[in-house]
Amino acid sequence: MAVSERRGLARGSPSDWGRRLVLLLLWGCCSGRIHRLALTGEKRADIQLNSFGFYTNGSLEVDLSLLRLGIPEKEEKIPKVGFSLTRVRSGSIRTYSNPDPLDCPLQKNSSSFLVLFLIDRKEHRVQVRKYGEQKKLFIFPGLLPETPPEPELPKPTAHLAVETSKVEGAPESKAEVPAKVNLKPTMPAGRQQTPSREDTEQVLDLSHQNNTYNFSFHVVIGASSEEGQYNLNFHNCHNLDPNKGQPFDITVMIREKNPNGFLSASEMPLFSLYMVMAACFLAAGIFWVSVLCRNTYNVYKIHWLMAALAFTKSISLLFHSINYYFINTQGRPIEGLAVMHYITHLLKGALLFITIALIGSGWAFVKYVLSDKEKKIFGIVIPLQVLANVAYIVIESREEGTSDYMLWKEILFLVDLICCGTILFPVVWSIRHLQDASGTDGKVAVNLAKLKLFRHYYIMVICYVYFTRIIAILLRVAVPFQWQWLHQFLVEASTLAFFVLTGYKFQPAGDNPYLQLPQEDEEDVQMEQVMTDSGFREGLSKVNQTSSGR
Numbered sequence: 350m351a352v353s354e355r356r357g358l359a360r361g362s363p364s365d366w367g368r369r370l371v372l373l374l375l376w377g378c379c380s381g382r383i384h385r386l387a388l389t390g391e392k393r394a395d396i397q398l399n400s401f402g403f404y405t406n407g408s409l410e411v412d413l414s415l416l417r418l419g420i421p422e423k424e425e426k427i428p429k430v431g432f433s434l435t436r437v438r439s440g441s442i443r444t445y446s447n448p449d450p451l452d453c454p455l456q457k458n459s460s461s462f463l464v465l466f467l468i469d470r471k472e473h474r475v476q477v478r479k480y481g482e483q484k485k486l487f488i489f490p491g492l493l494p495e496t497p498p499e500p501e502l503p504k505p506t507a508h509l510a511v512e513t514s515k516v517e518g519a520p521e522s523k524a525e526v527p528a529k530v531n532l533k534p535t536m537p538a539g540r541q542q543t544p545s546r547e548d549t550e551q552v553l554d555l556s557h558q559n560n561t562y563n564f565s566f567h568v569v570i571g572a573s574s575e576e577g578q579y580n581l582n583f584h585n586c587h588n589l590d591p592n593k594g595q596p597f598d599i600t601v602m603i604r605e606k607n608p609n610g611f612l613s614a615s616e617m618p619l620f621s622l623y624m625v626m627a628a629c630f631l632a633a634g635i636f637w638v639s640v641l642c643r644n645t646y647n648v649y650k651i652h653w654l655m656a657a658l659a660f661t662k663s664i665s666l667l668f669h670s671i672n673y674y675f676i677n678t679q680g681r682p683i684e685g686l687a688v689m690h691y692i693t694h695l696l697k698g699a700l701l702f703i704t705i706a707l708i709g710s711g712w713a714f715v716k717y718v719l720s721d722k723e724k725k726i727f728g729i730v731i732p733l734q735v736l737a738n739v740a741y742i743v744i745e746s747r748e749e750g751t752s753d754y755m756l757w758k759e760i761l762f763l764v765d766l767i768c769c770g771t772i773l774f775p776v777v778w779s780i781r782h783l784q785d786a787s788g789t790d791g792k793v794a795v796n797l798a799k800l801k802l803f804r805h806y807y808i809m810v811i812c813y814v815y816f817t818r819i820i821a822i823l824l825r826v827a828v829p830f831q832w833q834w835l836h837q838f839l840v841e842a843s844t845l846a847f848f849v850l851t852g853y854k855f856q857p858a859g860d861n862p863y864l865q866l867p868q869e870d871e872e873d874v875q876m877e878q879v880m881t882d883s884g885f886r887e888g889l890s891k892v893n894q895t896s897s898g899r
Contacts, residue, residue, distance in 0.1 A: 382401075382604070382605055382606075382611035382612065382613075382676055382680050382681070383602070383603075383604045383611070383680040383681060384398075384399055384602065384603040384604070384748050384749075385600075385601075385602050385603075385748070386398065386599075386600070386601050386602075386603070386748045386750045386751070387599075387600045388598065388599050388600075388750070388751070388752075389598045390596040390598070391596060391597055391598070391599060391752070392588055392591070392594050392595075392596050392597075393585075393588065393752065394584065394585055394586060394587075394588040394589045394594070395454070395582060395583070395584055395585075396582060396583040396584075396585075396599075396750045397580070397582050397749060397750060398432075398581045398582055398583055398601070398603060398748075398749060398750045399580070399581050399603050399605070399748075399749050399750070400437075400578060400579070400580045400581075400749070401578070401579055401581075401605040401613045402577070402578045402579075402613040402614030402615050402616075402830040402831060402833075403570045403575075403576060403577065403578075403579055403605070403607060403613075403614065404570065404576055404607050404608060404609075404614055404831075405570055405571070405572060405573050405575075405576060405608070406569065406570060406571075406607075406608045407569075407570045407576075407605070407606060407607040407608065408493055408567055408568065408569050408570070408605070408606050409434075409567060409568040409579065409581070409603070409604075409605050410492050410493055410565070410566075410567040410568075410602075410603070410604040410605075410606075411432065411565060411566055411567070411581070411601065411602070411603055412492060412563075412565040412601065412602040412603075413562070413563055413564055413565065413599070413600075413601050414563050414600050414601070414602065415561050415563060415598060415599065415600040416430075416468070416561060416562040416563065416597070416598070416599050416600075417560060417561045417562075417597060417598040417599075418430065418470075418562075418585070418587070418595070418597045419595030419596060419597055420587050420595055422470045422471055423471075425470055425471065425587075427456070428455065428467035428468055428469045428470075428476065429453060429455060429456075429584075429585070429586035429587055430455075430467075430468045430470075430584065430585050430586070430587070431455050431465060431466045431467040431468045431475070431583075431584060432465070432466040432581060432582065432583055432584070433454060433455070433464070433465055433466070433581075433582045433584060434463050434464040434465075434466075434568065434579060434580070434581055435463050435579065435580045435582070436463050436577045436578065436579050436580075437577065437578040437579070437580060437830070452589075453584070453586035453589060454584050454586075455467055455584050455586055456586070463479070463480060463481065463483060463486070463579075464477065464478070464479050464480070464483075464486070464488065464568070465477070465478040465480075466553075466566070468555060468562065468564075469555070470555070470557075470562065473554070473555045473556075473557055474552050474553065474554065474555050475552065475553040475554070475555050475564055475566075476550055476551075476552060477550065477551035477552065477553060477566075478550050479550075479551070483575065484572075485570070485571035485572030485574060485575050486568065486569075486570065486571065486575045487568070487569045487571050488551060488566060488567075488568050488569075489566065489567055489568075489569070490553045490554065490564075490565065490566055491565055491566070491567065492565050492567055492604075493567050553566055576614075576831075577830055578614075578615075578830035581603065583599065583601070583750070585597060601750075604680070606680075609677075610676075610677035610678060611676055611677055611678075611679070611680040612673065612676060612677045614830055614831045615830055615831060615832070615833035615834050616673065616834065617677070617834075618834045619670075619673050619834055619837060620670050620673040620674050620677065621670075622670075622834065622837060622838055622841070623666045623667075623669045623670035623673065623837075623841075624666075624667070624670040626666050626841045626842075626845065627663045627664075627666035627667040627670060628663075629845055630659050630660075630662045630663035630666065630845065630848070631659075631660070631663040633659050633845065633848060633849060633852075634656055634659035634660045634663060637652075637655065637656050637659060637852055638656050640852075640856060640857065641653070641656065641857060644856075644857040644858060646857075647857035647858065648857045649857070651704070651707055651708060651855075652855075652857055654700070654703075654704055654707070655704060655848075655851070655852060655855075657700060658697070658700045658701060658704050658848075659848060661693055661696050661697045661700055662697050662701075662844070662848075664693045665690060665693035665694050665696075665697045666841070668686055668687075668689050668690035668693060669690050669694075671683075671686050672686055672687055672690055691738075691742055691745075694738065694741065695735075695738040698734050698737065698738055699731065699734045699735070699738075702730050702731075702734055702768055702772055703727070703730065703731065705772045705810060706723075706726060706727060706730060706771075706772045706775050708806065708851070708855060709772065709773075709775035709776035709779060709803075709806065709810075710723045710726075710775035710778070710779060722774075722778065723775055723778075726771060726772075726774055726775055729771055730768055730771050730772060733764050733767055733768050733771070734768060736760070736764050737761055737764040737765055737768065740757050740758075740760045740761035740764065741761055743757045744757050744758055744761060765818065766818065769814040769818065772810065773807070773810060773811075776803060776806060776807045776810065777807070779803050780800060780803045780804060780807065783799050783800040783803060784800060802854060805854060806851070806854060809847060809850055809851065809854075810847075812843075812847075813843055813844070813847040816839060816840075816843040817839070817840045817843050817844065820839065821836045821837075821839045821840050821843075822836070824836055824839060
C-alpha cells in the first residue's frame, strides 16, 4: 500500500498535474537521511526499511510511534512481529532470504541476523536478542538528544544502570567497558532473562494505548569491529500466508548518523566527487565553446547542442553536490536546491540521448531532414526519457519501505536499458548507409573515412553503456561498504570520457571526414559514372579537351 500522506497526488484533474509534480518534488526533499514512513492497510510480511553504512560511534535511532495489528493479543502465543538488524559485508545485497515462504524469520536462530527486536504484546515488552559475539554493539531504549554536544557514545539514561553480575561474552575487566555504556538495562522482577551461549537478551518497555503499540530504541556502533553496512527490516509473520493475512498500520521514524554527519559511509565522499566532476564538465564546456569560436565556418547546430549538454551536466552535478552537503549537516536537503537538481537532471537526461541519436543519424552535419525511421526513434526516446526521469523523481521521493519503491526502481532500470538500446539504431543505420554508398556514389575515400568514424562512435556508445550500466553495478556489489562511492565515480568518469571523445571525433575541423564535402574532381567522376551507367554516352569515347579545342 502507498503512503497515506501521498495518496492525494494520484487524484485530480489533468490541469493540476504541473502543480502536483512540484509538490512531489518538494515532498521528496523532506526526508533526507531522517526517514519517516507511514503505511496503512499494509499486508506485506517483510518490509525492507533502510540500509546504511556505519562507522565507529555511528548511531541508529528507531521510533515506532504507531503499530496497529488486526490480530487480537490472545491469539498470539509467541512473538511474531518485530524488527531485524543485519550486517552486510559486501555491497548492498540483502542477507535474509527464506527458502520457505511460510517460515518466520523471527523464529529462526540464524546467524544472518545480528539483532532481533521481538514485540511481545501479551507481556507488553520488546525482547532484544543479540546473536553472535557482538561486544561493542550497544542498544539503549529511547532516542538520542536532538543536538548532542559531540559525536561520542551516549550517556545512559536515569533508568539504566550497569549490572554488577558478569554476563557471558562480555569483556573481562571493567576497563574494557566504556563507563558511559551499559550492557543490559535493569528490568522488573520476573522479567530477568538468563543469557545463553547463543545470544544475550535485553528487554525494552512496550507502550499500549487504544489498541496501538509504540516504543523506541537506538543502537550505537562502539568499535571498529562493528562497522559495516546494516539493513533494518520489519517482519509481521502473521501475514506469511497471503490468504490469512490481516492488514496492519505502522508509522516509524528512522534516523541514522555517523560521527561526521548524516551521510552513510559510502556517501560521504560524494559531495567532493560531484563538486570536482562539476568543475571538470564546466571546464570541458568552456573549452568546447572556445573551439567553436575559433572554427565558426565549420560549426553546426549540433555542436552548440553538445555545449549545452556539457553545461547542463555541470549544473546538475553542482546542485547534486550541494544537496549532499545539506543532507550531511541537517539530515535533509534544501527544497529549492533539490527541485533545481531534479529539473537539471531531467534536462540533462533528455539532452544526452537526443544528442547521441542526432550525431548517430548525421543530422546537421550532412543532412537537415530526418528519415521516417529516425523520427520514430526520437518519438520513442524522448517519452522514455521523460518516464525514466519521473521514475527517478518518484524513487527519490519515496522511502525504501513503501510497497511501490521496488516497482519504480525496476521501471527506471528497464526504461534506461531500452533507451540505451534504442539510440544505437541510428548509428547502425548510418553505418549500413555508408557501406552501401561507398561503392556506388564515387566518393569512396570520403565514405570510407566516415564509415570508420561511425564505427568508432558505435564502439564508444557501447562502451559507455557497458561501463555505466553493468560494470558500475558489479563494482558496487563487489567493493566494501565504505568504497561503494566508486560506483558513482566510475559513472561520472565514463561520462566525462565519452563527452571528450565525442567532441574530439566530431570537432569542427576542416580535416574531419564527417564534415568533408566532395571536391570538384570527385563530382566530375560521379557525374561521368552516372551518365555512363544510364546509357546516355553509350558508344562514345572521352576526347581530350586540348585536342578538341584545337
